[in-house]
Amino acid sequence: MRSGAGGPRPSEIGPRLKIPTLSYGDSLPSEHTRLCWTDDIAPQHNLLALPLPGPIEKFALCVRMSTAEVQNVIIIGAGIIGCTIAYYLTEDPAYKDSNIKITIIEASAKGCSQGASGKSGGLVAKWAYPKNLVNVSFPEHVRLAEKHNGAERWGWRFVGCGNWEGRGEDVGPDAEKQMEPERRRSLEKTVGLGDDWKKRSRADKGLPDDLDWVNEELTDSYSQMAPKGHTAQVQPYLFTRNMLELAKEQGAQFVPGKVTSINIDSNAKSVTGVTYTDIKTGQQETISATHVVLAAGPWSSKLIPALPINATRAHSITIIPEAGYSISPYVLFTDVTFPDESPLGNNSVSPEVYARPNNEWYCCGTGDNLDLPETVDQVEVDQSICENIYQQVVGISSKMRHGKVDRRQACYLPTISAGGDPVVGEATTLAKGLIIATGHTCWGISNAPGTGKAVAEQILHGKITCANLNNLSPARFL
Ligand SMILES: Cc1cc2nc3c(=O)[nH]c(=O)nc-3n(C[C@H](O)[C@H](O)[C@H](O)COP(=O)(O)OP(=O)(O)OC[C@H]3O[C@@H](n4cnc5c(N)ncnc54)[C@H](O)[C@@H]3O)c2cc1C
Known part of the structure; x- marks a missing residue:
């Protein structure tokens, strides 16, 4: 048989394959030959496809090429x-x-x-x-x-995701000592109203019952950003x-x-x-x-x-909650207004907060334009930016305030200018x-x-x- 003699041409023969000439009756080592459906042959299969004539058109005798074709x-x-x-x-x-x-x-x-x-x-x-x-x-x-048990291997799960708007408390470096009595007093004022008031208030604000790690009294509104099942995380x-x-x-x-x-x-x-x-x-x-x-x-x-492609540096921190507290699965895009006199104030800030399956919060802020270093190992972490993110998120969550910062990190987002x-x-x-x-x-x-x-x-x-x-x-x- 000669290559290319009669029958249909194989649909995809790679340009790198050399077509040898075989004479009728030449034998081929059997482990290197097979009959293939020509539509299934692609260059990477490393097969030389020799079309067959007659009624078995669309099939080809395929010969595995040498390792030189790797x-x-x-x-x-x-x-x-x-x-x-x-x-x-x-x-x-x-x-x-x-x-x-x-x-x-x-x-x-x-x-x-x-x-x-x-x-x-x-x-x-x-x-x-x-x-x-x-x-x-x-x-x-x-x-x-599903195939690889992502829930266990990489924390795959569906999450609630919403836009949270509210006010931030300026907690400062001695947050716990300064803010706790103040906050307790404001909560005590509402004791006489009973739980119904709280429920109504949560419902009015749209705050889900299990989203208990942002302070209700600081919340103006929460709105779900997508239907259930449309947002997940890894x-x-x-x-x-x-x-x-x-x-x-x-x-x-x-x-x-x-x-x-x-x-x-x-x-x-x-x-x-x-x-x-x-x-x-x-x-x-x-x-x-x-x-x-x-x-x-x-x-x-x-x-x-x-x-x-441009690069935007972005910082993030992770916070581990106090022992025994389990963080409900929500991701919040926030819009927080701090008091005018606060170092964070006069402007609204928008940290993103992600509850993670390993029971930590991941929080990130806005980016900056510091030049991209030579390699990823040389990325600089600015501690003051991490502290800023911390102040922003603990300003809306006493649960986070009671937690402990685990990681302070930075990385570069690949952006596209056009x-x-x-x-x-x-x-x-x-x-x-x-x-x-x-x-x-x-x-x-x-x-x-x-x-x-x-x-x-x-x-x-x-x-x-x-x-x-x-x-x-x-x-x-x-
Ligand atoms: C704060 C923040 C939050 C984000 N949140 C989300 C989110 O919730 N969901 C989402 O979908 N996306 C999110 N993103 C975006 C997402 O992280 C990026 O789009 C994604 O990680 C880009 O992946 P990459 O592999 O292209 O780049 P990278 O992760 O940067 O990987 C590129 C790799 O290439 C290597 N490299 C570079 N040059 C060379 C070289 N010359 N030789 C060899 N290796 C080289 C680098 O060392 C690096 O390891 C977020 C990004 C940031 C910054």
């Missing part, structure tokens, strides 16, 4: 986007049958998820944006949690680490290194690999690749300057095989599964089919 996928960045892409690559049935090697290169000496992916709120919402990515991501979050650090671990179990490799360049063959207009500095040895290394995925969050434009939506897709105008997945702004945790699935489809099947993501294409900028 495809290398390099993912730059082990934040939630990079790790989730690695997971989806290894979960796809096409991966099992392929010679694809996946390598995740991460610049932190401390492992994965050291940036925003480990220090963010972790909200997962049906009402996030962009819609086309959300419509894939939300059900995928639900599926992943612990982003644990989710990211689990995605990486699950990908590693299927053969993906993790390399601590800072990528210094994405290498492109300008004649062929395709990626050839990356050069990176090994974190342990300090040596420069170059590895070849058929696909390079840029998932470096706010650092992405350091490698491709034409990408309009258009707002993330960049997801192959940057064919720059180089074939170069995939960009970055600029997820404040919804990277929520939208990681949709991004991972789409990028895996692009690499393994040559196109994105889970959604129409044309509006997120890198062609917008490159």
Whole structure:
């Protein structure tokens, strides 16, 4: 039989496969041959498809290629986007049958998820944006949690989510001593009214009965932001680490290194690999690749300057409640007005407060523009900003005031200066095989599964089919 003789052409034969000529009667080692449905053959399967003539059209005799045809996928960045892409690559049935090697290169000496992916709120919402990515991501979050016991592994759960408006008490550094008697007195005034008054008041304000960790007397209003079942949460650090671990179990490799360049063959207009500095040895290394995925969050434009990715530093703190107190599951977007004479006053402030499944509060404030450092390990934490967030949240919650601050941290949010939506897709105008997945702004945790699935489809099947993501294409900028 000669290759290409008669019958239909296989639908997807990779450009890198060399077609040898076989003569009629030539034998092939049986473990390397199989009959395939031509529509199922994609380049990454590493199969040479020889079409068969006659009535069995649409089938081909497939010959497994040598290991020289191994495809290398390099993912730059082990934040939630990079790790989730690695997971989806290894979960796809096409991966099992392929010679694809996946390598995740991460610049932190401390492992994965050291940036925003480990220090963010972790909200997962049906009402996030962009819609086309959300419509894939939300059900995928639900599926992943069911498949891998996400409740236990990464704190997956549904939460109430609302907008809280009210007044803040200026507690100052000696909060407990100064404010407790005052607050007790104001509560005592209402004793004669009985519980009905409290109930009415809560209902009037819209405050749910179990949301007992914001002070009722400081609440002006609470309004639920989305119907039940539309808002969930994960612990982003644990989710990211689990995605990486699950990908590693299927053969993906993790390399601590800072990528210094994405290498492109300008004649062929395709990626050839990356050069990176090994974190342990300090040596420069170059590895070849058929696909390079840029998932470096706010650092992405350091490698491709034409990408309009900016970085906003944001601080957060976590608070552990006093022993025996169980925090009800709510996420609050607040609008708090402090008294004029307060250092926090004259303006309203809007800290976000997330009750977390490990029984802690996560609280974050607004961002600033301090320059992005070279690596995630050099991010500076400004203690005064953390203290400010603390004063804002304990000003509306005596429960938090009775708790203890556990972590004070900062990270950089990847923002996109043009258009707002993330960049997801192959940057064919720059180089074939170069995939960009970055600029997820404040919804990277929520939208990681949709991004991972789409990028895996692009690499393994040559196109994105889970959604129409044309509006997120890198062609917008490159
Ligand atoms: C305060 C705050 C709260 C948030 N809350 C939410 C929320 O509730 N829900 C939600 O959906 N989203 C939230 N987000 C947004 C979310 O955290 C981000 O969109 C998401 O983490 C971005 O993930 P990433 O993987 O793109 O980037 P990152 O997490 O920054 O990861 C990028 C990784 O790439 C590595 N890297 C960079 N350059 C190189 C290089 N040259 N070589 C190798 N590695 C490199 C970095 O070290 C880093 O580990 C929040 C963000 C902030 C700041």
